[in-house]
Amino acid sequence: MPPEPTAAVAAATAPADNSRIHDIGYRHYDGTRLDRSYIRRSLFTQSLRGAYGLGRSAKSKVLPMILFAVMCLPAGIIDAVTVYTHMTKLPLEYTRYALYLQAVIGLFLAAQAPQSVSRDLRFKTVSLYFSRPMERIDYVIAKYGAMAAALFILTAAPLVILYAGALLAKLDFATQTAGFGKGLLAAALLSLLFGGIGLVLAALTPRRGFGVAAVIAAFTISYGAVTSVQGVAYQQGDHAAIGWLGLFSPVTLIDGVQTWWLGARSAFVGNYGPPNAVAGTLYLLVVLGLIAGSFALLMRRYRKVGLG
Amino acid sequence: MTVIETESLTKRYPRVTALDRLTVGIQPGVTGLVGANGAGKSTLIKILLGLSPATEGTAAVLGLDVATEGPRIRALVGYMPEHDCLPPDVSATEFVVHMARMAGLPATAARERTADTLRHVGLYEERYRPIGGYSTGMKQRVKLAQALVHDPKLVLLDEPTNGLDPVGRDEMLALIRRVHIDFGISVLVTSHLLGELERTSDQIVVIDGGKLLRASSTTDFTQATASLAVEVTDTDQHPDGTRAALDAFTVAGLTVHADGHLLLVDIADESTYDTVRDAVAALGLGLIRMEQRRHRIAEIFKSNQDKEGGSRDAA
Numbered sequence: 266m267p268p269e270p271t272a273a274v275a276a277a278t279a280p281a282d283n284s285r286i287h288d289i290g291y292r293h294y295d296g297t298r299l300d301r302s303y304i305r306r307s308l309f310t311q312s313l314r315g316a317y318g319l320g321r322s323a324k325s326k327v328l329p330m331i332l333f334a335v336m337c338l339p340a341g342i343i344d345a346v347t348v349y350t351h352m353t354k355l356p357l358e359y360t361r362y363a364l365y366l367q368a369v370i371g372l373f374l375a376a377q378a379p380q381s382v383s384r385d386l387r388f389k390t391v392s393l394y395f396s397r398p399m400e401r402i403d404y405v406i407a408k409y410g411a412m413a414a415a416l417f418i419l420t421a422a423p424l425v426i427l428y429a430g431a432l433l434a435k436l437d438f439a440t441q442t443a444g445f446g447k448g449l450l451a452a453a454l455l456s457l458l459f460g461g462i463g464l465v466l467a468a469l470t471p472r473r474g475f476g477v478a479a480v481i482a483a484f485t486i487s488y489g490a491v492t493s494v495q496g497v498a499y500q501q502g503d504h505a506a507i508g509w510l511g512l513f514s515p516v517t518l519i520d521g522v523q524t525w526w527l528g529a530r531s532a533f534v535g536n537y538g539p540p541n542a543v544a545g546t547l548y549l550l551v552v553l554g555l556i557a558g559s560f561a562l563l564m565r566r567y568r569k570v571g572l573g
Numbered sequence: 574m575t576v577i578e579t580e581s582l583t584k585r586y587p588r589v590t591a592l593d594r595l596t597v598g599i600q601p602g603v604t605g606l607v608g609a610n611g612a613g614k615s616t617l618i619k620i621l622l623g624l625s626p627a628t629e630g631t632a633a634v635l636g637l638d639v640a641t642e643g644p645r646i647r648a649l650v651g652y653m654p655e656h657d658c659l660p661p662d663v664s665a666t667e668f669v670v671h672m673a674r675m676a677g678l679p680a681t682a683a684r685e686r687t688a689d690t691l692r693h694v695g696l697y698e699e700r701y702r703p704i705g706g707y708s709t710g711m712k713q714r715v716k717l718a719q720a721l722v723h724d725p726k727l728v729l730l731d732e733p734t735n736g737l738d739p740v741g742r743d744e745m746l747a748l749i750r751r752v753h754i755d756f757g758i759s760v761l762v763t764s765h766l767l768g769e770l771e772r773t774s775d776q777i778v779v780i781d782g783g784k785l786l787r788a789s790s791t792t793d794f795t796q797a798t799a800s801l802a803v804e805v806t807d808t809d810q811h812p813d814g815t816r817a818a819l820d821a822f823t824v825a826g827l828t829v830h831a832d833g834h835l836l837l838v839d840i841a842d843e844s845t846y847d848t849v850r851d852a853v854a855a856l857g858l859g860l861i862r863m864e865q866r867r868h869r870i871a872e873i874f875k876s877n878q879d880k881e882g883g884s885r886d887a888a
Contacts, residue, residue: 291693291756294686294724298648298677307674322662322703389658393719396622396652397675398644 305403308394312411316377317418325380332373333419336366340423344430354440355431359448360529362427363420363455367516370459371484373419374412378463379476381408387471391567405563412464416456424448447527455519458552459484461559462515468566487514492534499534507533508540512551521548574636576601576727576759577621581630584616584783591616593783594630599761603753605770605777605791606763613783614763615655618729621761622647635726648677651720651758655731658716661705665696665715668704669722676723683722690718693756694748710741717748721758728752730762734769746773801838803849806859814858821852840865 311320317333318326340362347355363370385391394404428445432438466483467476491514498506511517511533524531524538525545531538539545577599584592592613608614619625621634623643632639634646659668666687673683691700694714699707704715713733720728733749734742750773752758764770770777771791779786803822807814815834822829825848828839838849846863853860 292689293757294678294682296682297679298723299679300677301644303679304675304677307671311671311674320667325662384660388660389654389656390660392654392656393652393658393672394675395624396647396650396654397672398648398677399675400644 301399301403304397304399305407308399308404308407309411309414312381312408313414316381316411316415328376329373332369332376333422336369336373336419337423337426339366340426340430344426344433347430347436348434352434352436354436355427355444358529359424359427359444360451360523360527361532362423362448363452364516364520364532366423367484367488370416370419370455371481374416374459374463374484375477375480377415378412378460378467378480379473381412382464382468383471383473383476386468387473401564401567404567405560409460409464409560409563413456413460416460417453420452420455421449424452447523447529451519451523451527451529454522454552457556458515458519461556461563465559465562465566468563484515488516490514491517495534499537504535504537505540507535507537508544511539512548515555518548518552518555521545522552525549574601575599575633576604577632577634577761579617579630579632582617582620582627582632583629584613584620584625585628591783592620592627595780595783595785596630597778597785597788599778599788600776601759602775603749603760603762603773605774606761606780607765607767607770607777608763608780608786609765612765612780614780615731616783617780618652618731618761618763621729622650622652648723649726651723651725651728653716653720653728653730653733655735655763657712659704659712662703664703665691665700665707665711665718668715669718672719673722678723686722686724687718690722691715693751694718694721695744709736710738710744713737713741713745714748717745717752721752721756725758727759727761730760732763732765734764734766742769749773800865801840801845801849802862802864803836803838803853803860804834804862805836805853805856806861808857808859811856811858814856817856818853818858821856822849825852835862 314320317329343356346352357365385394391404395401424445427448428441431441431445462483463480466479469479470476491510495507495510498504498510508521511521517533520529520532521539521544523529524533525548530536539548575598577597579595579597582592582595583590595613595617606614606617616625620627620632620639623639623646626640635649637646637649639646663671669687669691670683673686674680678686691697691714694717696711696714696718699711704712707715713736717728717730717733720730730749734745737745746769749760749762753760753775762770762773774791776788776790778788803818805814805818811817815831815836819829819831819836822836822838827841827845827848830837838845840846849863850860
């Protein structure tokens with residue numbers, strides 16, 4: 266058997282100055298070792314904090330904090346206007362807020378998704394994670410959960426501000442609460458959808474720059490393409506096509522779902538949402554499918570990584 | 574108790590057989606796993622951590638089956654990869670605390686163990702600075718610290734001396750020795766350099782092409798072909814004492830190689846020492862030095878390979 270660690274004897278030679286460091290020898294750890302759920306939770310917390318630059322350098326706090334402020338600022342202004350002009354309702358629906366500020370959400374995702382996964386790939390830290398008791402699924406759940414939670418904080422915080430403002434302005438409580446609830450639901454769905462797509466794209470490459478570019482490109486190009494073709498359809502008077510076209514970009518998918526299922530007013534051109542129940546159902550199915558698909562793709566991505 | 578035990582362990586990839594019916598038992602202590610690049614060392618480590626299923630055969634680590642008890646094994650084992658694995662923008666302390674928590678240590682324990690472990694591997698004030706600014710030697714210490722922070726029963730160190738200068742290499746080897754002697758943790762350390770493991774390890778396992786070439790304790794390894802280094806004085810009678818001794822030894826039936834002023838006598842058995850003493854005394858020479866020399870493992874490895882090569886040629 267290996268020898269027991271030796272206790273130190275430095276005290277014998279130590280003079281009155283007790284500021285010196287004594288070698289107290291190696292101590293074994295016989296405290297608690299927590300299970301996988303704790304490990305998953307720790308990684309989730311660390312990744313969520315990391316998305317806002319907490320626990321990282323001051324420099325990495327700048328962008329997420331600015332974006333968070335930019336996201337919340339309009340809500341504060343809307344509140345102020347509503348209270349001082351004695352409006353009878355908020356000038357916009359809760360569900361519309363994220364759509365107006367989708368560029369901010371996109372930027373946040375583009376910056377933070379690669380931060381969350383590309384670094385581990387690039388610096389090959391993943392191999393250290395997988396040499397510990399956790400399994401691949403723990404890593405994916407923690408990372409996906411953290412990204413979605415970070416986006417939810419980003420999208421739900423301004424809704425909370427709007428809601429608080431609405432209550433201050435003594436708007437109808439029931440209406441506001443219902444609208445706020447729908448807004449939160451839509452924000453949750455958006456966070457899961459955007460987080461999944463963002464992470465899958467970011468995990469494709471260990472290069473952070475490529476990850477950022479890929480996320481921005483995927484969101485802006487698809488949104489640009491969808492809205493411009495919708496514009497063409499509007500010109501030609503094909504209103505059903507407008508509703509169907511929204512299936513092809515993440516932002517318009519969320520718009521379609523909240524229009525059909527949550528009774529929100531569509532932000533599509535001419536406010537034409539999904540044309541019928543089939544389309545409405547399809548919107549929801551595509552969103553859920555993309556969320557599940559993102560998870561599956563992330564699992565697949567990390568199967569190969571292993572110890573690299 | 575056996576720390577690692579494999580039985581006919583085989584790993585086949587579509588194109589290559591990485592491990593070929595490897596059967597080996599590894600005892601507590603420091604074990605050197607030696608083999609050229611591509612000999613199957615990293616594959617073996619992956620299987621032992623339960624991260625890659627074996628094609629055939631079985632393996633157990635600390636008595637736990639790698640096929641079914643992967644997570645439990647990984648809770649008790651530390652792993653230091655060969656490649657770089659450290660994010661440059663966090664400090665050693667932050668990083669090791671995080672890795673401790675990833676091994677299941679509660680937050681407070683993770684911090685305490687990190688402080689202890691970093692001190693034991695020899696990182697002091699610099700542990701608060703971002704890792705990106707560290708020297709290779711310091712980075713290797715951080716990698717070792719994250720493998721030790723959860724107080725494992727066994728650590729798997731993949732090429733820990735890679736990229737280090739001779740001084741750094743010696744320091745790392747001394748540290749590895751301490752991991753066993755002072756910390757009581759068994760070590761499996763891989764290297765493609767045989768010489769350095771010879772000084773550090775209690776046992777050596779040599780694999781080549783996924784096959785076990787040899788496994789035995791380091792003393793067995795080197796004793797088999799030990800030799801005696803003899804140095805003698807010159808006298809008036811024998812102006813070239815070395816030459817005279819060489820002849821006398823040869824006449825006495827010993828196998829001798831001259832190496833400058835040194836004579837290397839193969840030790841056939843115990844009587845060799847007497848023969849040498851008597852021969853030197855008979856010549857009236859002064860005996861300056863008579864010491865046992867171990868052959869370096871490299872030579873054994875080489876002769877093994879030669880034999881292997883020879884049998885391959887014959888086949």
